[in-house]
Amino acid sequence: MPRFLHTADWQMGRSYSRFDIEDGAALVEARFAGIEKLAELANEHQCDAVLVAGDVFDAQTVSDRTIRRVFNATKGFEGPWVMLPGNHDAALAESVWTRALRLGAVPDNVHLALQPGVVPLEAQGLAVLCAPLTQRHTYGDLTEPFSHYETPDDLLRIGLAHGSVQGLLSDDIDATNPIALDRAEVSRLDYLALGDWHGTKQVNERTWYSGTHEAERFRNNDAGNALIVEITGPGATPSVTQVVTGRYQWHQWRETLAVKSDLEELLDRLEALPDASVVDLRLEGAVTLAGEERLLEALSVAEARFRSIQCDRSKLQLEPTEDDLSELHADGYVGEVIGELRQRQQEQQSEEARDALAILASLLKGRAQEGGQ
Known part of the structure; x- marks a missing residue:
């Protein structure tokens, strides 16, 4: 036979x-x-x-x-x-x-x-x-x-x-x-x-x-x-x-984040992938500062675990909540800068404004943590 x-x-x-x-x-x-x-x-x-x-x-x-x-x-x-x-x-x-x-x-x-x-x-x-x-x-x-x-x-x-x-x-x-x-x-x-x-x-x-x-x-x-x-x-x-016969699994995801559960579901799916994964991820929509922090942490873990992960976040807007801003103690001039960056990001789809907002939020959070020590 x-x-x-x-x-x-x-x-x-x-x-x-x-x-x-x-x-x-x-x-x-x-x-x-x-x-x-x-x-x-x-x-x-x-x-x-x-x-x-x-x-x-x-x-x-x-x-x-x-x-x-x-x-x-x-x-x-x-x-x-x-x-x-x-x-x-x-x-x-x-x-x-x-x-x-x-x-x-x-x-x-x-x-x-x-x-x-x-x-x-x-x-x-x-x-x-x-x-x-x-x-x-x-x-x-x-x-x-x-x-x-x-x-x-x-x-x-x-x-x-x-x-x-x-x-x-x-x-x-x-x-x-x-x-x-x-x-x-x-x-x-x-x-x-x-x-x-x-x-x-x-x-x-x-x-x-x-x-x-x-x-x-x-x-x-x-x-x-x-x-x-x-x-x-x-x-x-x-x-x-x-x-x-293949060793690596290739995954290409195009995700829109609108509510908190969208982010939670995405992170659960990433965690469920095997180590032998090659991932191309493109995100759009909006995420809070707290959500952004969780996302970056998850991507950092994935980078060390997967064969490769590439994530395009250029169309993912940062939308700080009142709780986010409260934790940053972003009042006065700093609060005005944050407001301007948010507006520019929303109206002009500005990647530069998004990155600036993320950097500013990170600096403020780091300063707040240092002050609490």
């Missing part, structure tokens, strides 16, 4: 310039560790092969070190790997793949599908029909020749492709590298393993996107998985099991 692991969109060599150096380096390392995880899963589930449906590399210009490390990471699984060029690492006349071959970095058990055709894995009971991208963008369906590929009757016909299933994704996504929605049926495929969509997605009972093995962007698209596919024989319906 043939069983294989379907993965795609590793994007090795990807950089994370929006993060600080330490966090960016950790996210890069997680992608290499993710390949090692795939090898472990292939052994654990007694897979016959690992199929990688495109975009192993993020660009043609990745370093030699990255190339070597990618193939080194596959060594935990000694069965066959079939790697397909995608739009980021297309099989050009001179490409990241030709460099890998010149470097002698490609292990004997790794099959590079640089030309359209069939990779026969007879011992594993598989015939892998491959549609590599030989340029970044195409406008014809490269899987169409699958219908004409002849394969032994006793081998499963497994398609391996990288592109956009027509009519499934949004128009801006499926404009290039199209794949027919009924490709598996028309080309008599037992399974069609796809890459390009970075989240796990079922197209039909024989066609799946595995998604990337490690999430790398803020999209709620079920990334960070691989698929274990088991097929009892030619013509049988595949059994597909989704397994988690």
Whole structure:
């Protein structure tokens, strides 16, 4: 009973310039560790092969070190790997793949599908029909020749492709590298393993996107998985099991704070996240000075606990309550300054006024605490 692991969109060599150096380096390392995880899963589930449906590399210009490390990471699984060029690492006349071959970095058990055709894995009971991208963008369906590929009757016909299933994704996504929605049926495929969509997605009972093995962007698209596919024989319906491979969870929240309970709920949600979280938080609305203090404390704790947290508070207004001002003893001229800053913040959406108000409040609170000692 043939069983294989379907993965795609590793994007090795990807950089994370929006993060600080330490966090960016950790996210890069997680992608290499993710390949090692795939090898472990292939052994654990007694897979016959690992199929990688495109975009192993993020660009043609990745370093030699990255190339070597990618193939080194596959060594935990000694069965066959079939790697397909995608739009980021297309099989050009001179490409990241030709460099890998010149470097002698490609292990004997790794099959590079640089030309359209069939990779026969007879011992594993598989015939892998491959549609590599030989340029970044195409406008014809490269899987169409699958219908004409002849394969032994006793081998499963497994398609391996990288592109956009027509009519499934949004128009801006499926404009290039199209794949027919009924490709598996028309080309008599037992399974069609796809890459390009970075989240796990079922197209039909024989066609799946595995998604990337490690999430790398803020999209709620079920990334960070691989698929274990088991097929009892030619013509049988595949059994597909989704397994988690990703280390980090990415969360992008856009929150409006209006009342005290909004802040309480936000802080509870932050506290409930696992340590291996990457968080992008944007806040708007209004918060009291006391609420601002609680928020800053929670963000400080999160910065030490999470892999990364970035919080944009530029549209979050400070609205001191009477209790806030009473604790600050902000009367006379100081009280007038606070009032002016509040008005400017509200009327002009001034980030400078907000920051000035926060600094002034912090100074006054610090002075009040010193006076109480």
